[in-house]
Amino acid sequence: MSHSARGIDAVGAAVLAMSRHLQVQDVLQTIVASARELLGAEYGALGVPDDHGGFAQFVVDGVDEEQWKAIGPLPRQHGILAGMLRGTASQRLADVREDPRFEGWPAAHPELSDFLGVPVVDGDEVLGALFLANKKCPGTGGPPDGGQGRGPARECGFTEEDEALLRTLAAHAAIALTNARLYERSRELSIVEERTRIARELHDAVSQKLFSLRLTAQAASALVDREPQRAKDELRRVAALAAEAADELRTVVVELRPATLEEEGLAATLRTQIQVLDRVHSARVSFTAHAVRALPAAQEEALLRVAQESLHNALRHADATAVEVTLAARGRGAVLRVADDGRGFDPAAVRGAGRRLGLVSMSDRAAAVGGSLTVQSEPGRGTVVEMEVPGG
Structure with a gap:
């Protein structure tokens, strides 16, 4: 040569x-x-x-x-x-x-x-x-x-x-x-997008608590002369609501930081974000991880985005009272499962529901990293979103 x-x-x-x-x-x-x-x-x-x-x-x-x-x-x-x-x-x-x-x-x-x-x-x-x-x-x-x-x-x-x-x-x-x-x-833009989304979630939660705080304070003021004991009860409620609002505001400060996917990995990032959602929503949101090894960056990114989209659907559209997120090893890869007890939908009408719930984009994300996405749902019976990636 x-x-x-x-x-x-x-x-x-x-x-x-x-x-x-x-x-x-x-x-x-x-x-x-x-x-x-x-x-x-x-x-x-x-x-x-x-x-x-x-x-x-x-x-x-x-x-x-x-x-x-x-x-x-x-x-x-x-x-x-x-x-x-x-x-x-x-x-x-x-x-x-x-x-x-x-x-x-x-x-x-x-x-x-x-x-x-x-x-x-x-x-x-x-x-x-x-x-x-x-x-x-x-x-x-x-x-x-x-x-x-x-x-x-x-x-x-x-x-x-x-x-x-x-x-x-x-x-x-x-x-x-x-x-x-x-x-x-592009990652910086994704971080900005994610921070905006979390801010919106937290803003909604804090606004609700402050509204309740104002109504409860007004009730206490009206009762203070004629029913002092009830007024005291309402004031204790005011104190509790104020403490909850302060907690949420602290969460704004703590959680609105750049995404930690690269530094902490997928499981830790999901756990942190799900803890925030569990605090700001009335629904119970839980997360469990089972011996998941590090995956290629693109696959971890796709799994995180699908989890976020599924959580948003469950909490905003499905009126779920409980959402369970699990991440588990499967061969050299991993499987993500997001199950909720919300209103569900008819898969036969998936065209309309798919666009509204972002199912097409989630499926595209999975396919782009060599993975697969399955969605099981039934009206009144909740929804299960499962994404599997092969690993590297």
């Missing part, structure tokens, strides 16, 4: 590795590691600029954690890095220290000599600067001067072919980085 063919295969493998990640930080780290391995460099880095002359994110490969901490603060946008962030030109240097733009580095910083850098570009926007340094010489496992970069300009430095490969990788990196940013943005 020719050197070019091997390079194309290596780029393909690197692109595949990038596509497996959806978080921006993971994508950045994969880009740098793939580039460093692809071109046989000792060091690699990728910086994403901020709007204040520094870097919002800066990842490195080839430097251990202890050395990275010793280097100190993130670099500023100056010298050669600034040049890559202000245009689309590559930077291929035999010795970066001899470039007039070189401004030195911290004492703990590794010595760099031969240098190859390209901007990561999306249209007219420069997303970041990707660079490699100290190409390892064939047959030596490292630079000819032992990795210190103090020897003469090396014959095994970066080539035009290296530059072309890195530019190709940077073009794919721009796509992967843009996709990861869009994914994170």
Whole structure:
């Protein structure tokens, strides 16, 4: 196989590795590691600029954690890095220290000599600067001067072919980085949507308690002269309602935070949200989890959204007095079950009911992650929604 063919295969493998990640930080780290391995460099880095002359994110490969901490603060946008962030030109240097733009580095910083850098570009926007340094010489496992970069300009430095490969990788990196940013943005929008939904639930509950509080206080005021004992009873009721309202307001503060699916996992996130619903609704809402292993992120997201939609239907449309949610392992995957004792509906009329209850969107969510959705219901006999995913 020719050197070019091997390079194309290596780029393909690197692109595949990038596509497996959806978080921006993971994508950045994969880009740098793939580039460093692809071109046989000792060091690699990728910086994403901020709007204040520094870097919002800066990842490195080839430097251990202890050395990275010793280097100190993130670099500023100056010298050669600034040049890559202000245009689309590559930077291929035999010795970066001899470039007039070189401004030195911290004492703990590794010595760099031969240098190859390209901007990561999306249209007219420069997303970041990707660079490699100290190409390892064939047959030596490292630079000819032992990795210190103090020897003469090396014959095994970066080539035009290296530059072309890195530019190709940077073009794919721009796509992967843009996709990861869009994914994170979509999650942020989902979080906002979820916070709005919880806020609406809590607002309704608090409004009801405050309305009851006002009526009870008015009743106590009317009874205070002619029936003092009943007035005292009503005032005790006022105190109880006020305490409940205060609890709900505290819930607003505690629960209106970003969704914790990534940090805490599906079971913990469901448990937290169901506890909130149990507090703000007169219906009893319970949750049980049985030995569920971590699932692919997309599957956990779909299960959470189906659970939320099913709970909303049970509590808002079905007038349920009890809703039981269970999450259990099934093979390598999991099954979610949401059962309520509400009014139910006729599956034969599923077209109208399906649109109103979001059954079509729930089914689509399940299918999109390789899962299945079943709905059992009967007028006056409640509804059971069950979603199964295969796991990963």
